[in-house]
Amino acid sequence: QVQLVETGGGLVQAGDSLRLACAASGLTFSTRVGGWFRQTPGKEREFVAAITRSGGNTYYADSVKGRFTISRDNVKNTVYLQMDSLKPEDTAVYYCAARRQIVAEMSTTPNEYTYWGQGTQVTVSS
Numbered sequence: 001q002v003q004l005v006e007t008g009g010g011l012v013q014a015g016d017s018l019r020l021a022c023a024a025s026g027l028t029f030s031t032r033v034g035g036w037f038r039q040t041p042g043k044e045r046e047f048v049a050a051i052t053r054s055g056g057n058t059y060y061a062d063s064v065k066g067r068f069t070i071s072r073d074n075v076k077n078t079v080y081l082q083m084d085s086l087k088p089e090d091t092a093v094y095y096c097a098a099r100r101q102i103v104a105e106m107s108t109t110p111n112e113y114t115y116w117g118q119g120t121q122v123t124v125s126s
Contacts, residue, residue, distance in 0.1 A: 002026035002115050006096050009120030014088055016124070020081040022096030022117055030054075030074035033099040033106050035113055036081045038092035038122075045095070049081060050106035059106050064090075086124045093119040 008020040022034070035050040049070035050059045058070050069082040079096055097113035107113065 004096050004098065004115055004117035006094065006117040006120040009094060009122045011123045011125065012086055014086060014124055014126050016086050017082070017084045018086065018122060020083065020094055020096075020120060020122075022079045022081075024077045024079075024098065024115075027098065027101075027115065029072070029077045029079065029098060031101050032115075033103060034070070034072060034079040035097045035099070035107070036070060036079075037095045037097060037110055038090075039095065039119075040092045045110045046092075047108035047110070048094070050108065051079065052106060053104065057106070059108070061108070083122070086122075088124045088126045091122060091124050093121050095119045 003025045004022055006022050036048040037045045038048050039045045047061050051070045051072055055072045067085045072079045096117045098115040100114050
């Protein structure tokens with residue numbers, strides 16, 4: 001059974017940092033492109049960041065570029081999202097996702113990811 005479990009969310013103040021982790025079981029994360037998305041009530045799921053299988057390449061949404069960093073530890077089967085200089089508009093449920101094993105390209109489209117975590121709430125107060 002494949003599971004992606006996000007941890008690390010919480011309530012912080014503007015300007016603070018959080019580090020989200022996404023631990024995978026039932027699949028080898030190192031063979032899959034990983035991504036982070038976020039969603040607020042009434043809105044569509046929004047792309048945040050993606051990382052290639054080796055971790056050698058990353059891609060970010062303009063809204064988080066320079067503040068967020070995606071990384072991975074393939075030995076631990078885990079993908080991370082370091083979030084610095086948080087803003088109230090970053091408040092959302094954050095989801096990690098994994099693409100199919102044979103796909104090497106990063107994607108900003110939620111439908112192109114096969115596996116999803118349950119989400120973790122990030123709330124940034126002003």
